Amino acid sequence: MRRTFTRVLPQLLTLAVLMALVTLFFPQFLAVDYQGGRLSGPVIDVLKRGAPVALLAVGMTLVIATRGIDLSVGTVMAITGAAAAWAIASGWGAGTAVLLALAAGLVCGLWNGCLVAVVGIQPIVATLILMTSGRGIAQLITEGRILTFNDPGFAWLGSGILAGLPVPVFIWILTAVAVAILMRRTALGLLVEAIGINRSASALAGVNARVLLIAVYMASGLCAALAGIIATADIRGADANNAGLWLELDAILAVVIGGNSLLGGRFSVAASVLGAMIIQTIDTGILLAGFPSEYNLVIKAGLVLIILVLQSPNLASEWYFLRRSLTQRREPKPVPSRVKE
């Protein structure tokens, strides 16, 4: 527990600083109202609107930990949303719709995983295929229209209230906790990290890299399906063109803000989810503080740059030598050679 806390401390601090900044410009930011059995307020709004990116970030964390990337998650959201809406429009009921959407997400993940692990295509290209063609598939399902439906049971998943909080909040928190427990209470997380650090070495050590890779992409597809269900249920309609559009980039950004290296290896689901909340706080905060939303992207770019500098393997070795030369000033200095992988 304590190690998790120190791991996510930078993200927590960033979030706290951001919230303080927003409160400075918009004093009611932290105010939470309780009315008619539901909590409401900007913070609750952040928690709810951040749900899709947080869910995507959970799956993306695992994929990135294997040194991969999944560009298709936004499109998978559109496909699963369309599948769910189609099932409801055909009169199959909310339960079947959810199951169908989850199955569609798993199939998408299986496709990506097979391309990466069996055919051996680089992850960025393998998932690019589904990213470009997937919206076409989603439009095939909706026949190019925005499929709307009126099913209170399904809509509850997007806009319902449970114990005073919006349902999507429970969905993403439960998913994140479940994945974190599954990864850290078993050896799975360790094996995933092993693949990310060196796939052939881990295979030699007896890790079934192929099956694990496919499983990781399927997990990402499943998370995307959950996000797609929430997005579709929220607006009570499936929009094949715009559902989850460019959310894959926000999800990758959330993972990177969470301090996970794009070069694979160690990961933290909690930090990624916090990263998603940081992004959503920026989005909402800029709107509430009255800044034009144009600044949003520039701020994101600045954030990425800062993280790049902090993560850079080049600067890491330089900082290491800087620290060494400060602590061992009297001893002969080591020759600062630039270590490069």
Added chain:
Amino acid sequence: MTVNPRLYPLLATIGIFMLAYLVCWMQFPYMLSTRVVGNLLTDNAYLGIVAVGMTLVILSGGIDLSVGSVIAFSGVFIAVLLRDTGLHPLAAFAILLAVTTAFGAAMGGVIHLLAMPAFIVTLAGMFLARGAAYMLTIESVPIVHPFYETLKNAYWLMPGKGRLTLIAIVMLLAVVAGALIAHRTRFGASVFAIGGGEQTARLMGVRVGATTVGIYAFSGFMAGLSGIVFSIYTSSGYPLATVGTELTAIAAVVIGGTLLTGGAGYVLGTLFGVLTMGLIQTYIVFDGSLSSWWTKIVIGVLLLLFILLQRGLLRVSSLRA
């Protein structure tokens, strides 16, 4: 006669394009008029130009996600500059190309100095360029200038009344220039070397840092040029334009037969990749009953085919070695 196996992907690209054109022609004989060809080149001019820059980036084993945003930024930049100052468009073009080239060079510098993946660095560049476009204006700015009208209406009448517009000519020139740079210069050889393996290239004496900066500067320049062409094509600047063009360009490069891991490919193939994608769209327009989403699915299938073909070729050549 033996054909160099390196040429297979290029030949496959050209073959598929010819075959597709043949199928189109058999169904719609008008497809073979110079008018259709002229429109095909004009409509895809901006994509072709940006794909040439992307080809060099991918040849070096990198990726540039910022180009779509840079095109949008270019249009907005020119439109605002022409609206608010009395500058001649040519001066605006010069300033813009300097800005986008410097922007690309800066990204190349960051990639090299921080040793970070090109993917995330250019992702930051994508946010930055799009954000800069938003900060200039959030609405569509029309470009009204007599010189722009001249550029828009400049064309060479091909036999058969087809119009080879100025922007199509610019695109073809960009392809030729890109091909010369990639295949006939020392810089191009360095790009291929880095794509083949950075460590090896370094040991061979390639100046990796300078080349990386040059590659992304070239891509930035091409994105700026593409932005100019796009602004001529649409006569306006709009910050929300060309969202996702970077991925279309990457797809065109892959369909053009360039290996995504870097180190092998031809700039000429990219032109055919762009034209194949344009042809699919033209076919759907001609047919009239097909829905536009088939474009995306067919492009996805083509992407998959080419990637599988490349995997197969790699395996064959490694077996032979």
